[in-house]
Amino acid sequence: MNHVSLVLVSHSEEIAEGLKKLLEQVAPNVDIAAAGGNNGEIGTNALHIQEAIESVCSEKGTVVLFDLGSALLNAELALEMAGGKERVRIADAPLVEGAYIAAVEAGLGKPLEEVVQACEAAKQIVKIEK
Template identity: 60%
Template sequence: MNHVGIVLISHSPEIVKGLESLLKQIQENVPLAVAGGTDDNEIGTDVFKIKQAIESVYSEKGVVILFDLGSALINAEMAIEMLENHPNIKIADAPLVEGAYAAVVEAGIGSTLEEVVAAAEAAKNLQKVH
């Protein structure tokens, strides 16, 4: 079964590597790629790292992108423009950790691209302390 792919973008390579490790323990069948830091692994984001991450997990089921801070969104949008022959790419407006967790679980049960995005975005409303 093909699953929706997930790309995690952070200004910090360590943040997405740690999150990738956590998520692979939860659901190892979901295609997952990370793009953290600049091309020389400094703090920041790199459009070509993001493009490569998307390509590495892309299928007809699509790809959901989650990111940490605003400028990562700009580079994600530029990477998507460079991949105009890959139509099924969505950016989730979601917290990186909780959104990625929800997205991986949803993708793991074979959900559609839209359902995976919705699960990630629903994590914005998750009440962690009652």
């Protein structure tokens, strides 16, 4: 794996999988895993997230993006269960916009910290000028 990889964590399996499908079209050279839902229901699952991280873990690094608060808790638990992977960062970014930017930056071969900074900057995006 020559690029930073991404893990998408959502309370909805459909949201995570749909976003993954979108990003694979934007950045086909970036490995992306979706960890959505909890055994067919709404929620998140630390074991599922851990498996997703391990499935795309890259020597260049991995960025984990999440939708809501408890997804963060399970992502942190997943990292602990995976042995605290040194090159994995949980980004404080909006899921859709942040993941899109992360995919583009990773696809351009940017290093882990630049990918994280770029996707976290998505919090500042103004969609409608008032």
